[in-house]
Amino acid sequence: MEKAKEMLEVSKDESQIVSKLAVHPHRPNLDFSFYEDFTLRGIRVDRVESQLVVCSFKVPPRLTDRNGNLGSGAIANLVDEIGAVVIYREGLPMNVSVTMSISYVSTAKVDDELEVTSKLLGRKGSIFGTIVVLKNKATGETIAEGRHSLFSKHASKI
Structure with a gap:
């Protein structure tokens, strides 16, 4: 102890x-x-379509681990936040994460430019599924891929 x-x-x-x-x-x-x-801070939205959001992100030193790599917690945070953006609707209550599954494939270093893509996979009632892919813009290498399910309470139609 x-x-x-x-x-x-x-x-x-x-x-x-x-x-x-x-x-x-x-x-x-x-x-x-x-x-x-x-x-x-520093995330730029590049493109928004009906079920797709593409962002750019330059890895800052504040989000790296002791080895200078983008931290796994920072990656999980990006999957959570950018995954929720694709189903966000103004005026509706905040979405709540239900599950996340992340595959950490490679690493990103300070000042690497990343492309973060979030896509809606589907919806069943109040549960939404998204996929978030982080790629190095210069090399095209996948850094991580996350599956994210969220609960979102929708306004009543009555």
Whole structure:
């Protein structure tokens, strides 16, 4: 148990870095939240069709692991966010992720330009299925592919 506690202890340097973060109160629909600013900043929407969204993303240092690769958590976040965008409808409640399955095929380094494509696979009642593919724009190499199912409550037709 002591070894686990030691592993979880925060060093003085790590503590100072975190204490310098400025986290301002979030004003919904007016500002980006800390989360949105940290994880989604820099994503550009290139194309939107009825059941397809294509975005570009340059890998920033803040989303990389110790080896300089785009982190697996950052990839999962992109699958979650960009997968939900393809079924988003203004004025309807937020979509909720039900399941995600991600295949990590290759790596992306800082400043690699990625293309992120989200496509609607289908719908059954209130459950939607999407697929999100991350590719290196320069090489065409697939970085990851994620399947994402979401629940979305639709407005009543009555």
